[in-house]
Amino acid sequence: MSSNAEEMMELHWLFDMLQHIDVGLVVLNEKYEVKLWNSFMENHSGMSSSIAKERSLFSIFPDINNNWLEQKLDNVIALRTPIFISWEQRPHLFPFKSYRPITGVADKMYQNVALRPITNADGSVKYVCMVVYDVTDVATNKQSLSNANSQLDYLSKTDPMTQLHNRGSVDKKLQSAFETFLNAGGSHSLVMTDVDFFKKVNDKYGHPAGDLVLQAVAKALSSSVRKTDFVGRYGGEEFVILLPNTDVAGALFFCESVRKKIADMKIKTANDVISVTMSFGISAASSVDKAPCDWISRSDEALYKAKENGRNQSVVYSTE
Numbered sequence: 001m002s003s004n005a006e007e008m009m010e011l012h013w014l015f016d017m018l019q020h021i022d023v024g025l026v027v028l029n030e031k032y033e034v035k036l037w038n039s040f041m042e043n044h045s046g047m048s049s050s051i052a053k054e055r056s057l058f059s060i061f062p063d064i065n066n067n068w069l070e071q072k073l074d075n076v077i078a079l080r081t082p083i084f085i086s087w088e089q090r091p092h093l094f095p096f097k098s099y100r101p102i103t104g105v106a107d108k109m110y111q112n113v114a115l116r117p118i119t120n121a122d123g124s125v126k127y128v129c130m131v132v133y134d135v136t137d138v139a140t141n142k143q144s145l146s147n148a149n150s151q152l153d154y155l156s157k158t159d160p161m162t163q164l165h166n167r168g169s170v171d172k173k174l175q176s177a178f179e180t181f182l183n184a185g186g187s188h189s190l191v192m193t194d195v196d197f198f199k200k201v202n203d204k205y206g207h208p209a210g211d212l213v214l215q216a217v218a219k220a221l222s223s224s225v226r227k228t229d230f231v232g233r234y235g236g237e238e239f240v241i242l243l244p245n246t247d248v249a250g251a252l253f254f255c256e257s258v259r260k261k262i263a264d265m266k267i268k269t270a271n272d273v274i275s276v277t278m279s280f281g282i283s284a285a286s287s288v289d290k291a292p293c294d295w296i297s298r299s300d301e302a303l304y305k306a307k308e309n310g311r312n313q314s315v316v317y318s319t320e
Ligand SMILES: Nc1nc2c(ncn2[C@@H]2O[C@H](COP(=O)(O)OP(=O)(O)OP(=O)(O)O)[C@@H](O)[C@H]2O)c(=O)[nH]1
Pocket: 161, 194, 195, 196, 197, 198, 199, 200, 202, 206, 207, 208, 209, 210, 211, 214, 235, 236, 237, 307, 311
């Protein structure tokens, strides 16, 4: 076979391979008209090469943002440099269906798209080749991983029974609130609150009913605070509420309104309707505090006083 014939055969093979490669190939001219449309594009768009050719890309896919893509294509031709469009920037350029029946995570194909200038024999650039990679697996795996990480992060900070912030999360929050106070000052209140005679609730109605009571009061507490406040389960039947930019008078007003709300609640269990009360101890961050535990101790002392004085009440810390 002559070397010319061999070269022709190689060219034919190459063209055949490009036609059937599992990557989308489109060549556009300066007017964004399709000059080449390989079988990947045919299969995923449902449009044959003979129909796609000579049509503007934007008439085939009217949902593509044409100002945005035209600018990119013009730049590729003018600057003679490739441009990449990643799925993270834009999940897909072409609205192709994803065929992932098992995972079923994505209904559209995620794509990375490379726009490359095609240089003619005379050195001029009048065409752009679009190379479309199906990266659905990569994208969905990355998204699943990121979702799993968010879920893990949430679980590591959350008390599973009440869905409030757990003890570790409370400690971190108090530390950062305390640092904010040291740096910027201001009035910030910390409330320790505890269900009254909770042991009796467990003893009378059983532990599962006790759990329902804790869930109900946790919900009442978290639904009563502002977005900037913070509610956590400190342990057992004890909860912490951090009220930033709130002086003790404001905190007392808040605690009294939640206390009344909780005392009025009728908590339904499988066999009973339970009512409970809570006691509240309040203190403000103070410049004499050396660490958040000093602040907690004062709120705890106030809570102890509320218990001592007969429970179902709110007490602001005082040295008397
Ligand atoms: N059901 C249930 N009970 C819990 C949980 N955590 C702690 N407890 C119970 O809460 C009770 C707390 O009892 P105490 O510390 O004696 O306090 P109290 O009975 O509430 O009395 P005062 O706080 O003095 O009003 C104990 O019986 C614990 O077993 C929980 O997650 N679920």
